[in-house]
Amino acid sequence: MSSSTVAMPPTHYLNNGLTLKSWLFTKDHKRIALLYLVAVTFFFMVGAAFAVAIRLELATPAGDLLSDENYNRVFTMHGVMMVFFFLIPAVPAILGNFLIPLQIGAKDLAFPKLNLLSFYIYFVGSLFTMYSIVSGGLDTGWTFYTPFSTVASTSAVVPAALGIFINGFSGILTGLNFIVTIHKMRAPGMTWFRLPLFVWAHYATSLIQVLGTPVLAITIVLVAAERIFGFGLFNPAVGGDPVLFQHLFWFYSHPAVYIMILPAMGIISELVAASARKQVFGYTFVAFASIGIAVIGFLVWGHHMFVSGESVYAALVFSVLSFIVAVPSAVKVFNWIATMYRGSVSWETPMFYVAGFIGLFAIGGLTGLFLASMGLDVHLTDTYFIVAHFHYVMVGGTIMGYLGGIHFWWPKITGRMYNDLLGRVSAVVIFVGFNLTFFPQFVVGYLGMPRRYHAYPEEFQVLNVLSSAGASVLAVGYLMPLFYLAYSLKYGAIAGDNPHGAVGLEWNTTSPPPTENFKTTPVVTWEAYEYPTPVEGHVV
């Protein structure tokens, strides 16, 4: 292991230009990743503030804290902020941006200016959506179901929709950038099957971003057109079909779930391998599981609509495909566990996040089987069971993975170590708080409590109070890293190039890396996760 006496490299991407302009106009993928880190963290905080308001309101059965109108605006904005401005960009735009060039031995992404443009598109999109909060709010739910969103809602639907529309192009361009980079910029010897699984996961994610997001953009334009000009697209009073909207919306928004979870799975593959100092078990199966999930994930959107009046035979096909897409996810989990077998398993923070991810994702994935079961979905859909399920996947899965990745690569990003004890404690607090918050929601959902209810029957109160109490624990867990990571920026021990003793090209350069990433172009002669590393000068 590196000792704490190592010094920071004299020049690196962080001190190569200290002016504001050098940050705001940077074309360095690492600096752009940090711009995203700041923005995405901000939107997480905004989304979390809305979550606090929701859980406070639901602590009592009566709708007494917020008016019904405001409650609807609050849960809508919680969803919009978390889905479009936090979960979808979080891992790809921050860690993907930072790591893909480093992991494949490239100097930058294929299109650095496009990368910066993506960030500003995201920024402008977020401004429109934030504007909708102050100009009347948005009360359609993040799902924008028609004809409510196009005819009935009196809230600021168009600015919010415009923001999401604009933001979509950020994801499309980032995805395009990743695909081209992974195809064309790999270092000599970095064959497809030597790529880290993080890169495979991002390749699969990018395919979804590029192919799926335009459908969302079109759908949002149609909603705006109907709202502004009264086109009869979705409003049945003028000849439209409201269910058509749901097909278009979920055609993107179901794959969007995989945009959120696949990159987090990529992180887990990296963290398991590095924590166990062992090759990922069944590398090719894990890699193709990502592609399989991305492809089948495009064909399951109808499982959101089993009670929406789609034909029972269409429902049949969507159901069986939804069951089948569970298999590659299960394969990944089994391979991660097998990777730990006879490893040298670290007990540092990243491994704690990995363990948390696997536990929560297992529950999130298995409860997906309940919802793919049509006979059961009729009862469960639109209840708190759904809310619990997707939070287990998106929050328990994606955020655990994201935070695990942030901790694991923090020394590479900043050159400093955080307090590892606090890191482990935060992982445990988040895991416990998360289960306290969302497990009761499975129970109250099967009891029949519908989602998006401002007030609810009294017999559901105890479970809701448990959930709200859990949310306060969860909030502490999420705030902790903010403080000790910020503290480490100035006071953390110098990390050295490879504090984890991990393999992977990103650990073969300085921490923080130089602007050009590598002093000389690396030549790869080894397989992914090959321990002990054959790289000269590597400290294990």
Place this chain on the structure above:
Amino acid sequence: MRSGTPLFPEAASTIAPRVDALYLFLVGLTAFMTILIAALVVIFMIKYKRRDPNSIGARIHGGMALEIIWSIIPLIIVLGIFVWSTGIFFDIARPPAETMNIYATGKQWMWKFQHLDGQREINELHVPVGRKVKMIMTSEDVIHDLYVPAFRVKADVIPGRYSHIWFEATKAGEYHLFCAEYCGTQHSGMIGKVVVMEPDDFQAWLSGGVQEGSLASAGSKLFQDLACNTCHRPDAQGRGPVLQNLFGKTVTLASGENVVVDEAYIRESILTPSQKVTAGFQPTMPTFQGLVSEEGILQLIEYVKSLKTDMPVSAVRPNTGGPAPNENTPAQAPPTRN
């Protein structure tokens, strides 16, 4: 509706125990798999804990046999669940042939129910134990969803369409009725209760209260008021198709297409009559958009359904048991207009 803190919902329909059985199986599977996965993670973390900071893991690349085993076994399990759950779903989604029908109309933010006998209710639905009840539902504005957790059924209630749920209640009592599809400001206030009664009590309830005549007779009155009867005559001499015995039949349109005369087709023919004109007729019917409410349309539909013979509706006894097909009635001759 119960007080206290229940952890499992009441089961008050014939389908509920079947849904619960699948649920409990899946809870068991989830618990087993989660505990297995968590145990393996914890055991491997402890057993293979890194003791020497320079140690590395064993060189193991993978194993084809294991990959196949842990792909195929989950696949078989999930396909088994698929078959099981689909059987339940088909029984939920496809109502039996003979049902007691009740019409439901959702609007922001209330539920309106119309029984065939003419009783109308708001946010309260009375049904008997032991009868197969089918709700025929539509919305006046946005999408709603009629959900009765104790029956384990729900379906979206969609403007411009008719959707269905059906159930057979097994236990008298009062149960929650929720709107499960977010519908705007007072979505969480769009609730009510289902009152399940013993058959005798239900009959007493049906015959109590204000009698406005059956739903079909209300439809008959509307049919006269809107002057539908000047063109749709029972004697095939009118300018519009004969409606007697029409419901459930297949008709050929001017376009050559065949359509089944169901609730949706009748609604469409009232609101946009020129869309699907029966072959042999001129598109002369005006639209009744804005002239007749969703509830009025339901009354007209029930009236058309009641036209099983060429007797006037007032002579037909109110029918609480749903459409009673009269196979002995000779079919009307198709209109001949050349």
